[in-house]
Amino acid sequence: MNSRERVFLTVQGDPVDRRAFSLILSLYGAKLTNCPLSEYYASPEKYLAGQRAVLELADPDILFAPFALPLEARAFGCTLKHFDTAPPNVIRPACKGLSDLAALHAPNVTDDSGLRYLVEATRLLVREFGGDKPVAALLTAPMDLPAPLVSMGDWIEALLFDAGKREELFSLASDHFVALATAFFEVGASFVVIPAMFTNPQFLNPKLVGEYVIPALARAFSRVPGPIVFHHGGNPLVPHLGLVRDLPNVLGFALDHRDSFAQTRAAVGEGPVLLGNLSGPHLPGFSPAEAYVRTRNIMLTLACDPRSIFCTSSADIPWSTPLETIKAVVAAVLDAGKEGA
C-alpha cells in the first residue's frame, strides 16, 4: 500500500496497513539542503530539492507545497522581509489603510512571480511524487488576507464598523482565493489547506462570525474546485466547530494541539478526516524521548478513529528543531503502526 492509497482509504474510512501521517516540513527542507531561504522561497526547483530531502528524512504520507502565505500578500503590494531561519513575513501593508483601498488590485496568478512560484512548486511536487503521495497546497483564507493588506487593526475596524469596506476587501480576497486554489488543483494538488483565524471567536465576536464571516466564507469555498482541509489557524478549533462544520467542500479539519480528537469527532460526525495534533512550533523544546512519548500518546487516541491522520499542528516545524526529534516522531508513528495502534 503506498501513501496515496493509505490516505485515500483513510478518507473513505476503510482499513489501512498503518496510520497515515505527515509533518509540516515545508521550511525544514531548506535546512536539510542548506538552501538560503531567499532562494528557497523563490525557486520551485530548490523547493522541490528540499522536499526530496524531507522524503529521505521522514517519508511522510502527505507532502506540502510551500507554507509561505505572505507571498500572496506580496502579490497585492505588501512588503516582505526575509529571514535566515523562518519563512518571509509581511512588514508593511499594501496600502495606507481603509481610505486607500483603490490602491489595491487583485494580482493575476500567472503574472505575479510569488504566486507563480507557489503553483509551480506544487506542480513539480505532483510531477515527481504525485503518483505515490498526495500533495497539499496551502493558501490564505479570504477573511484573513485583508489583515496584512490593510493592517490587522484596520481589518478589525472594517469588520466591526464599516460594512462597505468589509465587503470590498472580502470580495477582493475571495476572488484571489478562488483563482489561486483553482490553479493549485489544475496542477494536481490533492487538496488545499486553509488556515483560518477570523472564523475563530478568539479573534472576532461570535455573532459577527456567524452572521457575516461564515456565509461569506461558504460562498468562497463553494467556488473552489476541489477538497479543502480547514486548518485551526493557531487557536483551538473545538469551541467553534459548530460554526464551521457545514462549510462546503470541506474534506477535513486540522486540529490544534489543544483540541481533543474525540470532541472534534463528536462535533463534526463520522465523515470528515481529522488531522493533527502534535504541536510543530513546540518541537524544539522537546527531547527526542519526549517527542516520541507525546507522539505515541496521540497515536493511541487515534487508534479507534479510522478517518484520522497523524500530523503536526499549527505552523511549520521550526528550523531549530533537532533532526533527532523529527526522527523520534516518525519512529513513534511507525512503531505504533507495527503494534496495530
Added chain:
Amino acid sequence: MSQDLHALRSKLFDHIIEARRDQAVELLTIQGTARSYSHAVHEILEPVLVEIGERWANDRLSLAQGYVAGKVAEDILVKMAQASPHSEKSRKGPVVIGNIEDDYHALGRKMVVIFLAAAGWEVVDLGNDVLPAQFVDKAEEVSARVIGVSAMMLTTAENIRFVRQELDRRGLSGHVQLAVGGAVINLRPELVSSLGGDGTCKNAIQAPDLFDTLWARSLAFEGKTA
C-alpha cells in the same frame, strides 16, 4: 456599590462586547460631563476593563472585543484630556515599549499603549523593529524602570534574549524590569524565563497590572517603596 453604578458598568460592558463603540463612548461622556471624567474612567470604565481583561485572558472574549475596549478607552482619554488639559493626576512611569527587532506586528503593542495610558502611565513607544540596545538606551535616557517588548513569532521572540543580555551587560537587571508579551509568549509561556523576561500578561488590558508589579519590583530591588 450603588445600583446605578452597577447598571452603568453592566450597560458599558454590553456595549463593548457587542461592538457598540459609539454608545459606549456616549455613556462615559455623559457621566464625565455630569460628574467628572475621573469618575467615568475610574468608577465605570476601569472595572469593566478588568472584567473584559479577565474574560479575554480565559479565552471567553475575542481580540476584536479587546480592540473595541481599547478604542473606547482611547476615545474617552481624548475627551478627558480636552476637558481638563492641564490635569497631571498621578502620572506613572515612564516606561519604554516596542516590538523587538524584526517584528512588525503592531496591533498588540498599540493596544498596550492605549491601556497603559488609560491607567496613567507615561509610555515611550519605540514602534516596530527595535534593536535590543535601543530599548536599553531609551530606558536609561528617560529613567524607565520597565521595558515592555512584544513579539508575535518564535523567530523574532528569540531576539528578546539580547535585551536581557544588554541589561545584564550594563548592570541594569533588577533596576529595569523586562516585560514580554505577544502571541508566541501566550502559546509558549515557558519562553518568559528562557528569554530572560521578568513577567508577562495574556492581553493588553492586563498590561497596567503587570507594569505596576514590575515597577514595584524595581523599587524593591533598590530598597525603595512605591
